[in-house]
Amino acid sequence: MxxxxxxxxxxxxxxxxxxxxxxxxxxxxxxxxxxxxxxxxxxxxxxxxxxxxxxxxxxxxxxxxxxxxxxxxxxxxxxxxxxxxxxxxxxxxxxxxxxxxxxxxxxxxxxxxxxxxxxxxxxxxxxxxxxxxxxxxxxxxxxxxxxxxxxxxxxxxxxxxxxxxxxxxxxxxxxxxxxxxxxxxxxxxPIDVHAGGRALSQGFSMVYTRSFLKTLKRKALAKLVQYPGLFDREAMLHAVTMRDFDEVVTAPLHGFANADDYWTQATTRPLLPAxxxxxxxxxxxxxxxxxxxxxxxxxxxxxxxxxxxxxxxxxxxxxxxxxxxxxxxxxxxxxxxxxxxxxxx
Structure with a gap:
């Protein structure tokens, strides 16, 4: 070929x-x-x-x-x-x-x-x-x-x-x-999470975001059954981008102030020299x-x-x-x- x-x-x-x-x-x-x-x-x-x-x-x-x-x-x-x-x-x-x-x-x-x-x-x-x-x-x-x-x-x-x-x-x-x-x-x-998040929030790449959110939202709903009121259900369901979901679910559940704080701390590029x-x-x-x-x-x-x-x-x-x-x-x-x-x- x-x-x-x-x-x-x-x-x-x-x-x-x-x-x-x-x-x-x-x-x-x-x-x-x-x-x-x-x-x-x-x-x-x-x-x-x-x-x-x-x-x-x-x-x-x-x-x-x-x-x-x-x-x-x-x-x-x-x-x-x-x-x-x-x-x-x-x-x-x-x-x-x-x-x-x-x-x-x-x-x-x-x-x-x-x-x-x-x-x-x-x-x-x-x-x-x-x-x-x-x-x-x-x-x-x-x-x-x-x-x-x-x-x-x-x-x-x-x-x-x-x-x-x-x-x-x-x-x-x-x-x-x-x-x-x-x-x-x-x-x-995605060693620069901010850059990666922006890339997944525009154009055809939203196809990947929608695929991720489909299963992430399903899991989030199951988590709310285990822990009612753990996060804002309606805000989670209305999430369109990864930033939206991370703001409502990922960041608060894992000790981050917000999505920006999470993405900054998750970016690995500054650690590569170590x-x-x-x-x-x-x-x-x-x-x-x-x-x-x-x-x-x-x-x-x-x-x-x-x-x-x-x-x-x-x-x-x-x-x-x-x-x-x-x-x-x-x-x-x-x-x-x-x-x-x-x-x-």
């Missing part, structure tokens, strides 16, 4: 030798950023991954569900094989297209793999009067430390979109604790969730951070091949990077 012309940005594979970089080129049949975002999520062939679910009680008496790759006994990795941890995006889960692709890749490499669900994202509403949010590095800290304590091999962490943002925040804020992770990857991360774990930050320059001008450059990150900013890919897309397309490029890029920092495969 013919592909688009190679991107020319100096950040397309920055900080790494050319022969080590798997460069992304979008298929010609996916010409736009929106097509490169929507088609992978809705139409791509998804690998089949069997999961084993485990429920953890949280320190604050809530719960989260983790989905582990269910290996056949004959193909189970050794206990000291690498563990690949994937934090999903807004309203995502272990069934999201990118999660299935990367868990299938982990299985193929003989690694352990797990997708921890943020609260309310596993198919069951959580107990407490809260959900999850872009700045919740404390949740990631607790999850990764518990996984590190019980796993005998190297730990590698990745996050997509919201999950990538929370992971980057943890890497920048918890420097004394991040040695438990050998390497990390953040994919399609990251001291090898970290890949992958953003398409045509991501409809974040304008190109908001992406970091080499001067904005620490020497341990590798930036890869291909011209195309959309948001968490990076599809290849003829229609209906394949999802293997993203896994190859992430696992190719992470494999450099472990002794296995």
């Amino acid at each position: 013919s592909t688009a012309s190679p991107p020319t940005s100096p950040l397309d594979g920055a900080h790494a030798p050319d022969d080590d970089i798997l460069r992304y080129r979008a298929p010609r049949w996916l010409p736009s950023s929106h097509a490169q975002t929507i088609v992978p999520a809705l139409f791509a062939r998804r690998p089949v991954v069997a999961y084993r679910r485990e429920r953890w009680e949280t320190p604050d008496h809530d719960f989260i569900d983790l989905d582990w790759i269910a290996h056949l006994d004959s193909a189970a990795p050794p206990p000291d094989a690498p563990l690949f941890v994937l934090f999903h995006g807004l309203e995502g889960s272990s069934g999201s297209h990118y999660a299935l692709a990367m868990m299938a890749a982990a299985r193929a490499k003989g690694w352990h793999g797990v997708v921890p669900h943020f609260r309310s994202c596993s198919g069951e509403i959580n107990r407490l009067p809260r959900f999850y949010h872009l700045a919740d590095s404390a949740e990631v800290d607790w999850i990764l430390h518990r996984l590190a304590a019980q796993h005998h091999g190297p730990l590698l962490a990745a996050g997509v979109s919201l999950g990538g943002n929370v992971l980057l925040r943890w890497l920048g804020e918890h420097r004394s604790d991040t040695s438990i992770v050998r390497a990390a990857a953040a994919i399609s991360t 990251i001291d774990v090898p970290t890949l930050i992958l953003n398409a320059r045509n991501d409809p969730f974040l304008p190109e001008w908001a992406l970091p450059g080499p001067a904005d990150v620490s020497p341990t951070v590798e930036l890869d900013q291909p011209a195309h890919g959309g948001h968490a897309g990076f599809m290849t091949g003829p229609f209906p397309g394949r999802l293997d490029w993203l896994s190859a890029r992430v696992f190719g990077y992470c494999s450099k920092f472990v002794d296995h495969g």
Whole structure:
């Protein structure tokens, strides 16, 4: 299948030798950023991954569900094989297209793999009067430390979109604790939440906002059944943009003064120079969730951070091949990077 012309940005594979970089080129049949975002999520062939679910009680008496790759006994990795941890995006889960692709890749490499669900994202509403949010590095800290304590091999962490943002925040804020992770990857991360929020509030990108709000409002209504009067029901139902919803629900439930305060505190760009774990930050320059001008450059990150900013890919897309397309490029890029920092495969 013919592909688009190679991107020319100096950040397309920055900080790494050319022969080590798997460069992304979008298929010609996916010409736009929106097509490169929507088609992978809705139409791509998804690998089949069997999961084993485990429920953890949280320190604050809530719960989260983790989905582990269910290996056949004959193909189970050794206990000291690498563990690949994937934090999903807004309203995502272990069934999201990118999660299935990367868990299938982990299985193929003989690694352990797990997708921890943020609260309310596993198919069951959580107990407490809260959900999850872009700045919740404390949740990631607790999850990764518990996984590190019980796993005998190297730990590698990745996050997509919201999950990538929370992971980057943890890497920048918890420097004394991040040695438990050998390497990390953040994919399609909205590192400037104000810029991303504005991008999602205009034009065709409102399609994504409406999709998010449909499930977020459903969860919010369920939370009001648990906690009547927790927030303004009518204001929540009338929310049109992510800012509207965050102003009424996300910010007050998680200790922020308002949506602006939440978005400012959730923005990870100022923390990127503090990251001291090898970290890949992958953003398409045509991501409809974040304008190109908001992406970091080499001067904005620490020497341990590798930036890869291909011209195309959309948001968490990076599809290849003829229609209906394949999802293997993203896994190859992430696992190719992470494999450099472990002794296995």
